Amino acid sequence: MGKLIGYARVSTRQQSTDRQEADLLAAGVRRDDLYVDQGVSGARASRPQFDRAVDALEEGDTLVITTLDRLGRSTQNMLAFAEELRQIDAGLRVLNLGGGDVDTSTPMGSMLFTIMAALAQMEHDIKSERITDSVSKRRAAGKHLGGRPRRITDSQIRSALHLIQNGETTAQVIRDLGISRSTFYRRAAELTP
Template sequence: MAKLIGYARVSTRQQSTDRQQADLLVAGVRRDDLYVDHGVSGARASRPQFDRALEALIAGDTLVITTLDRLGRSTQNMLAFADELRARGAGLRVLNLGGGDVDTKTPMGSMLFTIMAALAQMEHEIKRERVIDSVSKRREAGKDLGGRPRRITDSQIRNAIRLVEGGEPAAQVARDLGMSRATFYRRSRALTI
């Protein structure tokens, strides 16, 4: 008997798949046939739960995803994947694509999938260009790019200790260094030992 195999994915561990899972369950996917990858980029070729979902697919089954970007990033890879499923006798169903479901088992669904895969890749490339442009503009302007906090040197800690010994409040000195008071005290103790 044909089954619906569901797949959900988020790129970071902080993100939640709750909404995707709820949509897949409403679409008729059984909880036992739901595969979820947490903290796995769509650009990666190997995704553990995605690979398990594909192993579970047999002829007549349909892989169900909520949005096209859960499948991958490149139009070429998505189309090759859809062809592979078709060759295996399995289908692909994308929920929330253009206001409705798209099922690649039908000619119209296959055509829509091809168009939407190309649009998804274009959207990804536009976002990437915007991020690169934003980073270069922030770098040129000398602005903070975020990321890991700057490393505070031992010399900076020694100077800060002198300020505290001279009467400056430790909390203010620590704040000026960009660290918590507890971290300042810990680093100070490590230098005086």
């Protein structure tokens, strides 16, 4: 019986892998055999800690992940990875599939993995479609889309324009506001009818 190699990943630095790590440790993965990618998209084929986890796999070992989408977004990439596991005679265990091993070397395990990879990609595509649709609807309704709040108000931009019209240099006014020249000109253009 080989060892368990755990892998956890989150796409942004603001997210936490704490829950994934706790689940992997509870499944029997040793902390020394746990690899974590922080702020790395699943769409990338190469992820530093994922690559290290795969390199650590030896014959008879099992890669343990919490959900299938931790492997990636593309069915094609997941199937290529399954083939890579098959070549080194390693297994895969996905905890949200009931905790059972998905043995990609057997026809049944290979079929299950293929179906789950396709479902994971479909779920990601549907989620992306919903987000795009929501943004379009909010934009059409003239609603705020979120994002970073403006540090400089429209009133401050108007005051700056007034100072420039009265002889202050643009460079000095922009420096006093603490914004870039391009931001100032873009904001000024938005205010002029």
